[in-house]
Amino acid sequence: xxxxxxxxxxxxxxxxxxxxxxxxxxxxxxxxxxxxxxxxxxxxxxxxxxxxxxxxxxxxxxxxxxxxxxxxxxxxxxxxxxxxxxxxxxxxxxxxxxxxxxxxxxxxxxxxxxxxxxxxxxxxxxxxxxxxxxxxxxxxxxxxxxxxxxxxxxxxxxxxxxxxxxxxxxxxxxxxxxxxxxxxxxxxxxxxxxxxxxxxxxxxxxxxxxxxxxxxxxxxxxxxxxxxxxxxxxxxxxxxxxxxxxxxxxxxxxxxxxxxxxxxxxxxxxxxxxxxxxxxxxxxxxxxxxxxxxxxxxx
Numbered sequence: 035x036x037x038x039x040x041x042x043x044x045x046x047x048x049x050x051x052x053x054x055x056x057x058x059x060x061x062x063x064x065x066x067x068x069x070x071x072x073x074x075x076x077x078x079x080x081x082x083x084x085x086x087x088x089x090x091x092x093x094x095x096x097x098x099x100x101x102x103x104x105x106x107x108x109x110x111x112x113x114x115x116x117x118x119x120x121x122x123x124x125x126x127x128x129x130x131x132x133x134x135x136x137x138x139x140x141x142x143x144x145x146x147x148x149x150x151x152x153x154x155x156x157x158x159x160x161x162x163x164x165x166x167x168x169x170x171x172x173x174x175x176x177x178x179x180x181x182x183x184x185x186x187x188x189x190x191x192x193x194x195x196x197x198x199x200x201x202x203x204x205x206x207x208x209x210x211x212x213x214x215x216x217x218x219x220x221x222x223x224x225x226x227x228x229x230x231x232x233x234x235x236x237x238x239x240x241x242x243x244x245x246x247x248x249x250x251x252x253x254x255x256x257x258x259x260x261x262x263x264x265x266x267x268x269x270x271x272x273x274x275x276x277x278x279x280x281x282x283x284x285x286x287x288x289x290x291x292x293x294x295x296x297x298x299x300x301x302x303x304x305x306x307x308x309x310x311x312x313x314x315x316x317x318x319x320x321x322x323x324x325x326x327x328x329x330x331x332x333x
Contacts, residue, residue: 036265037275037276038276039260039264039268039276040259040260040264040268040277040279041276041278041279041327042164042256042260042279043256043257043258043260043261043264044276044278044279044280044283044302045279045282046252046253046256046283047257047278047283048122048258048279048280048281048282048283048284048287049248049253049255049283049284049287050109050113050249051109051112051113051116051117051118051121051122051246051284051287051288051291052118052284052287052288052292052294053245053248053249053253053287053291053293054066054110054113054249055081055113055118055119055250055292056220056245056247056291056292057241057242057244057245057246058242058245058246058249059114059235060230060233060250061230061232061234061242062220062223062224062230062231062234063107063110063111063114064107064216064219064220065115065220065224065231065234066106066110066113066225066249067102067103067106067107067110067212067220068213068216068219068220069246069249069250070106070110070213070218070249070253070254071103071106071182071209071210071211071213071254072209072210072214072216072217073213073250074209074213074250074251074254074255074258075140075168075206075207075208075211075212075213076207076210076213077250077251077255078202078205078206078209078255078259078319079206079210082157082202082206082229084200084202084203084206084207085203086207088201089200090198090199092169093195093230094204094207094208095212096191097208097211097212097213097218098205098207098209098210098211098212098214098215099190099212099215100184100187100188100191100212101184101188101191101208102161102208102209102211102212102215102216103211103212103216103219104180104184104213105184105185105188106212106216107179107180107216107219108177108178108181108184109177111174111177112124112152112174112177112181112209112217115171115173115174115177116171116174116175116177116178116318117288117292117294118287118288118291118292118294119282119285119288119289119294119296119304120162120170120284121172121174121178121284121286122170122280122281122283122284122285122288123162123281123284123285123304123308124159124163124175125176125178125181125182125185125281125309126155126277126280126307126308126310127156127159127178127182127307127311128182128185128186128311129152130152130155130311131150131153131182131183131186132158132189133148133184134152134185134186134304135186135190136190144280145314147314147317147318148314149169149313149315151310151313151314152310154306154310155306155307155310155311157312158303158306158307158309161177161303162303162304162307162322164298165211167297167299167300179265189265192204192262192265193265195288201262201263201265201266201273202259202262204262205258205259205262208220209254209258211222235305237321238244246262250277250315275312276304277311278308278312281304281307281308282308285304
């Protein structure tokens with residue numbers, strides 16, 4: 035049941051790239067980030083009002099800057115510069131970066147299986163993103179790396195807040211703070227380079243509004259509520275398996291909304307990248323299930 039619940043936010047987030055290209059293709063990433071974050075945070079505040087303690091504002095400001103302002107900006111840069119399938123599949127590299135981060139920062143050395151699967155994922159990514167076989171925007175690729183970094187650092191901080199702050203307060207205020215940061219940044223950018231902002235607002239259509247509603251209500255208000263709630267209540271194993279819905283959503287919505295197609299080899303590399311982060315958990319779960327009957331027999 036937990037895995038199915040984890041698939042809901044993962045699937046919703048996987049649709050972000052194609053939905054953005056299909057409905058909001060010419061909108062500035064900073065403006066899209068502000069529109070996605072601040073209204074969702076205010077909606078959650080209205081649903082269940084909360085106010086952080088004085089000592090918690092500093093860490094919430096950091097979370098808002100990393101988890102929301104920086105991450106949302108990178109997500110929309112990816113959405114507007116890369117194919118949907120590539121963006122979503124590229125994001126499955128998060129476990130590798132998380133493994134390296136915890137190794138370097140927390141001195142948690144990865145197991146042999148994790149290390150081998152991480153190395154295999156890097157090789158598959160190298161082959162998939164090869165410029166000779168796939169023409170990708172360097173800005174979009176840089177945004178993937180930046181977004182992954184935001185996830186690894188932000189998730190570690192969020193996880194550590196489980197006993198210190200209620201998950202709803204964490205969610206609501208990081209969205210509001212990140213949304214305020216993005217609103218300020220987009221306002222400054224709009225003053226410096228107003229053309230895209232003026233064009234977006236002057237040509238506002240029902241298609242644009244449907245995309246905004248999807249991103250604000252489903253991807254953010256619903257998706258992030260489930261994410262933070264589940265992060266405090268489920269195992270890493272369940273959450274990892276649930277995350278498979280993200281790249282699947284990216285591939286499917288890219289195909290349906292944007293007509294994205296790839297070669298059989300490229301699809302095979304994508305499947306390999308999706309499977310590699312799951313493989314260590316599959317092996318561990320299999321070994322534990324085999325060990326259980328043996329223990330029972332001994333007892």
